[in-house]
Amino acid sequence: MKKLFLVLAVAALSFSTAIAQEAATAAPAEEATVENAEAAPVAEEAVVEEAINPEVQIAGDSLHHVLMQKFLEGGWGWMLPILIVLVLGLAIAIERILFLGLSTINTKKFIAQVEKALNEGGIEAAKAVCRETKGPIASIYWQGLDRYEQGLDAVEKAVVSYGSVQTGQLESGLGWLGLFIALSPSLGFMGTVVGLVQSFDSIQAAGDISPALVAGGMKVALLTTLLGLIAAMVLQVFYNYVIVKIDGMVNEMEDASITLMDILTVYKK
Secondary structure: OOHHHHHHHHHHHHHHHHHHHHHHHHHHHHHHHHHHHHHOOOHHHHHHHHHHHHHHHHHHHHHHHHHHHHHHOOOOOHHHHHHHHHHHHHHHHHHHHHHHHHOOOOOHHHHHHHHHHHHHHHHHHHHHHHHHOOOOHHHHHHHHHHOOHHHHHHHHHHHHHHHHHHHHOOOOOOHHHHHHHHHHHHHHHHHHHHHHHHHHHHHHHHHOOHHHHHHHHHHHHHHHHHHHHHHHHHHHHHHHHHHHHHHHHHHHHHHHHHHHHHOOOOOHO
């Protein structure tokens, strides 16, 4: 799982770097477009017509171009950190979902197999079933069965202690995911403040108030806030899903631990 998360993180950083490079090269391309428009009056009229009719412009552009345009309008220096946080948060969430999915087993079937092996072949046969089964419940069962010779009290302590360890492993990485959820809107609001400061600087420099002066700064403010809120909402959905999944598995672990103690009590008699 660590290798999987590393691959996802590297892919996220590579994607973000590609976005930054494309954003950096977009400005010269826009300047070349303006020069071509000045040299060709017909092309300039077409650009003006598309600017007047936004539906024509959006229909003519690809989705990638539209997203990149909004990314640049929001200022890639502020939009890129939010994008990096979003992608890294998704990498952690996907890694947790895959880990939890691989750790999920049919608990009732597993308990029945352990009980059958215990009655037919003893403790070692039951431990063999646990070794061949994946997931935290099988690990807890193995730790409990391994201490059977020390008494049921030792088994209970081992089950409780190792259950806490398994719960910690299930929740690994959620702290970072919670940080990214809080960081996304914070970065967006920071871009909002910067956009407002730019607007007031423009008004102060011009000594007058007009929509054209404040439009650029307000656009930066709104787009950065929008991306920050979207990133936070997406990560929050994944975070809640992972939390619900972990809670369900912890409940199964507790029920299975109680069942193990009952099975060993009957077996000892």
